[in-house]
Amino acid sequence: MNNKKDLASAMNTICHRSSRTSLIQLFTHPLMQVAMPALMPHAPSAQPRKLPAALVERLLVQESEHGQPVQPRTSFNAPLPAATRAATLAYPSHPSHIERAGIEALPDGCGVYLLRGADDRPLYVGRSLNLRSRVLAHLHNREEAYLIGQTHRIEHRRTAGELGAALLEHSLLRDLQPSHNKKPRTKRGLFTLHLDLDGRPQVAQVSESELGRAENLFGIFSSERAARDALHQLVEHHALCSIETGLEQAASLGMACFARQIRRCRGACTGEESGEQHQQRLMQALEDLRIQPWPYAGAMGIIEQGDGWQQVHVIDHWRYLGSLDRDHRQLTPRPAASLKGFDLGSYKLVIQPYLLGQLELRALPGLPLMNS
Numbered sequence: 345m346n347n348k349k350d351l352a353s354a355m356n357t358i359c360h361r362s363s364r365t366s367l368i369q370l371f372t373h374p375l376m377q378v379a380m381p382a383l384m385p386h387a388p389s390a391q392p393r394k395l396p397a398a399l400v401e402r403l404l405v406q407e408s409e410h411g412q413p414v415q416p417r418t419s420f421n422a423p424l425p426a427a428t429r430a431a432t433l434a435y436p437s438h439p440s441h442i443e444r445a446g447i448e449a450l451p452d453g454c455g456v457y458l459l460r461g462a463d464d465r466p467l468y469v470g471r472s473l474n475l476r477s478r479v480l481a482h483l484h485n486r487e488e489a490y491l492i493g494q495t496h497r498i499e500h501r502r503t504a505g506e507l508g509a510a511l512l513e514h515s516l517l518r519d520l521q522p523s524h525n526k527k528p529r530t531k532r533g534l535f536t537l538h539l540d541l542d543g544r545p546q547v548a549q550v551s552e553s554e555l556g557r558a559e560n561l562f563g564i565f566s567s568e569r570a571a572r573d574a575l576h577q578l579v580e581h582h583a584l585c586s587i588e589t590g591l592e593q594a595a596s597l598g599m600a601c602f603a604r605q606i607r608r609c610r611g612a613c614t615g616e617e618s619g620e621q622h623q624q625r626l627m628q629a630l631e632d633l634r635i636q637p638w639p640y641a642g643a644m645g646i647i648e649q650g651d652g653w654q655q656v657h658v659i660d661h662w663r664y665l666g667s668l669d670r671d672h673r674q675l676t677p678r679p680a681a682s683l684k685g686f687d688l689g690s691y692k693l694v695i696q697p698y699l700l701g702q703l704e705l706r707a708l709p710g711l712p713l714m715n716s
Contacts, residue, residue, distance in 0.1 A: 446498040447483075450476040453651050455502040456512045458522075461494045466522040471509040475500050491524050503667070504655040505648045507693065511657055511664040514689045534688070535571040536635065537562040543623055544590040545630065547571045555635055556661040556686025562633040564688065574633075579603075582629040585612040588622055636695060638662055638686075640707075646694070647704040658708060659694060663687035 450457070455475050459468040459482075468491060472478035479498060482488055503509040517525060534552065537545045538561050547568055555561060565571035579589050586592035586609070587601040594601070594613065603609035612622035643660035645668070656668040658675060663686060666675030697703050 442495055443497045450479055450500055451502060452476050453502055454505060454509050455500055456509055456516065457498060457500045458516065459495045460497045460499065462496060466520040467491060467494055468524040469513060469516045469520065469522050471513040504653055505650040508648050508655050508657055508667060510693050511690060514693065515664055518689065535565040535568050537571060537575060545575055552688055553685040556638050559637060561635040562630045564635065578629050582625060583608055583610055584626055584629065585609045585622060587613040589626065643708050645706040645708045647706055659690065661686050662691040662694065664690040
């Protein structure tokens with residue numbers, strides 16, 4: 345009798361444990377299949393990378409095979425839920441504090457919009473593939489009630505395409521400094537890598553104007569430390585010698601660098617790799633970071649077409665000066681006399697499609713009112 349009771353008790357215990365285990369597995373097993381990098385303290389964070397030269401070459405090969413330029417993917421204006429809903433919304437009732445004409449004039453096309461407050465003070469600048477939808481999304485978004493409450497007038501500027509909108513937005517943000525846009529971090533200086541007389545990469549502080557003129561500059565960094573860290577990563581990734589690149593001092597001639605001691609350097613420090621071979625590999629590694637000096641004698645026009653019309657975006661030394669179209673024979677907006685030379689923001693927007701050969705460029709001799 346006792347044996348039967350013991351057997352029944354044991355079976356109940358086993359069933360209870362089995363049931364508990366299955367419930368735990370039911371709730372935890374799916375979680376174990378999901379990667380959660382935010383919860384992993386040692387997981388590397390994804391950082392945007394500069395377009396490598398190998399990718400440029402591959403895209404150019406694809407272009408030649410298909411006979412058509414490789415078009416860049418949309419780089420801005422990911423559709424927000426509010427913007428999607430706003431396409432079917434009407435202007436909110438009782439808009440006594442905002443001029444209605446500015447809302448009614450908004451097109452369903454690409455461009456830049458500007459929210460202005462009291463005394464026409466610029467409050468916010470944005471860009472969109474569909475100006476009407478994006479602005480209506482602002483007006484119907486309760487989280488932006490404070491911004492909309494300050495808005496007295498809304499104006500817009502159409503562009504032929506995405507590049508023109510991005511360049512115009514950057515120009516307006518730089519010149520108007522609207523109060524509700526995210527403020528750019530103040531630059532205490534720009535840093536780059538350049539080659540000294542011995543061909544070794546050195547960290548140097550430069551001005552924006554120097555970036556557009558000087559040869560053999562590699563990378564743009566916000567601090568000296570960021571530039572030096574980038575050089576360390578470059579040396580490590582390409583198995584370069586830290587002594588030959590100036591990152592490590594040799595105690596004696598022919599002494600192996602630390603990377604060579606752990607077989608991560610090909611031996612330029614010990615003579616196992618020639619200096620010419622090491623220098624060639626160094627230049628190949630730096631090529632992806634090379635700053636392109638302005639290659640033209642004067643201003644150039646970037647032709648952009650869309651929605652049945654054409655704009656010419658005027659660029660000089662990688663600075664956006666404005667656009668010309670059938671309605672504007674003068675630059676819109678007109679450049680200030682002080683806005684000359686290299687501009688980092690414009691450079692970042694233009695350089696990738698330029699290197700990929702995706703820009704239609706035109707020389708602009710006798711550009712109207714450029715010097716007036």
